[in-house]
Amino acid sequence: MALVRARPRPPDLLRPPVRLPELGPSRWQWRGPRAPLRLIGVLAVAGVFVLPFFNASTYLMQIMTSAYIYVMLAMGLNVVVGYAGLLDLGYIAFFAVGAYTSGIATTRLGLSQVQAIPLVIGICVLAGVIIGGPTLRLRSDYLAIVTLGFGEIIRVTANNLQVTGGPAGIYAIPGWQFFGWRLRDGFTIGGLKFNGQVTFYYFVALIVIVLGVLGISQIARGRLGRAWKAVRDDEDAAEAMGINTYQAKITAYIIGAVWAGLAGQLMATQQSAISPPSFQFLHSALILMAVVLGGMGSTPGVIIGALFISLAPEFLRGVSDWRYLFFGLLLIVVMIFRPAGLWPATSLLPWSRDRRLQAETGPPSTAVKSDHRERT
């Protein structure tokens, strides 16, 4: 009697080889189960661009611009948390670094905003290396608390230093200016005059949507993105496959830092004044919530999450005091019942006919597997 009986093969292996999920830089596919989603995405982007033709009130433009800055931040944090699986609780620190670098460079050093961009990127890369370098070698949960401490360090330092203006912060930060044309001047299309607020809206929408969304999703589909996901799902296995896990993690961290820094520069130019209270832990937590609620590693999910988190207080005026309590509880509930987020990376429209794609690509490719309750 054989002690070890051969098990019958699972039926999965007997099926003919299936088409592999998208690997490598994607081509835009206009057929297949995900096409309706792409169409909705394109329509949404188009809608964003024509919105000011219908309503260009200062209020609407302001909240939408802030929402786009949130989207930018959430896209950057998504790289760190969603793709690489590193919990960063001081993400707002990089936002502060970007904002303060741009503020100091333009008000103290006399650079223009455009000239400040390389400086912002450089300083953010440096900050990412300084904080990520020593801690990324450690267990991932140590990183969470170190980043939490780092966020406080940056805020307290900004509060105490002379060059950052202390508690008053930096004010009169100049806006964007290209070849003598200033954003503030606005422009006219077809007899409609667009003021500075609206041009800022266009500019931010353009940068956020092009850079933030397409850039990150292209990187995530490529070699680097696959390395991140491998590290996230099983660091030891990834290392055994020849991935330099440390390098993959620090790249994710640096990209996240740069995205946040650019968002910080946008914020500094939008508000033209920055001060330490804008960079509290609260904001790090809100961006994390945007990523987690929307769906870690899912581009549309993260965008929806960021819009929800940033616009919710505007729509829920009367009860907005309760929103933080509500967000906190929502975070717990989502983690327990829907850990892949509200719009997971592999989601399809519910009425889509070909729902097999989901089965073929395996479990949802997010850090949190939905079947964890069956394991012991």
Add this chain to the structure above:
Amino acid sequence: MIQVIVNGLSVGAFYALVALGYSMVYGIIKLLNFAHGDIYMLGAYVGFVVLGALTSWLSLPTALGLVLVTLVTMALTGGAGVLMERVAYRPIRHAPRLSLLITAVGLSFALEYGVRQIFGPKPSHFPVQIDAGSVNLFGATITTARIIVILVAGVLMVVLSLFVAKTRQGRAMRAIALDAKAARLMGIDVDRTISLVFFIGSALAGAAGVLAGAVYGTIDFLMGFIIGIKAFTAAVIGGIGNLYGAMLGGVALGLLESFGVAWLGGQWRDVFSFLCLILFLTFRPTGILGGRVVERM
């Protein structure tokens, strides 16, 4: 000089009390419980409410009343800790670490802003304050409050270490920290023991919260945030997961901070201790006592 040391010791006593819960929970289920600092805050508010109720019904002497309030608060925050574990952590205990951490952040957020909704964003004034004068020792002025804090923390720590070292429950905790699966095979009720660890850790944090309210006089809904990070720093300095490490780390961090403040000025206090954290994690992530030989709790 002695002033600096005594200040450091009394601040360190707070850190140690909160760090113990952090370290115990980490030791037993490898979870960084971010909401632990908020249990400290919850303790201060529970103490605030209980004290208010007690002083209106009974007229006890302040000292006795404070002891009673501390015990009641410890029971209540301990219960809160158990509830927290049962509702939020247990369903996903075997999920990837990231989702546990995120749940902990959500819990911390919910506690902070839940308390804010009830008591308002402004700091509340603690009804009783320990200010029974001060003692002169080697030329340093030491308030009675500081001495009481150090004594209470010391007593609680001695009781805890006796509990963990001598009782059956304590042995079960150590067994689970070593190997949860093997402990379960040996017939230890793992879930119950984990609940107990949450109870003890949260009770200690609650006691620290009441003490903080009685010593500093004001409490607010964000008071747990910084002390949560500090307590973690203390736990790391001592060697996370190690009971004596948490006590040692708390005192060490208190002293380091006290000297740092004397040297750099008060506004750099937090920056200084977080830099200590980063340096320790870089050069000695296992902490002072966290070597492999040391028994882990």
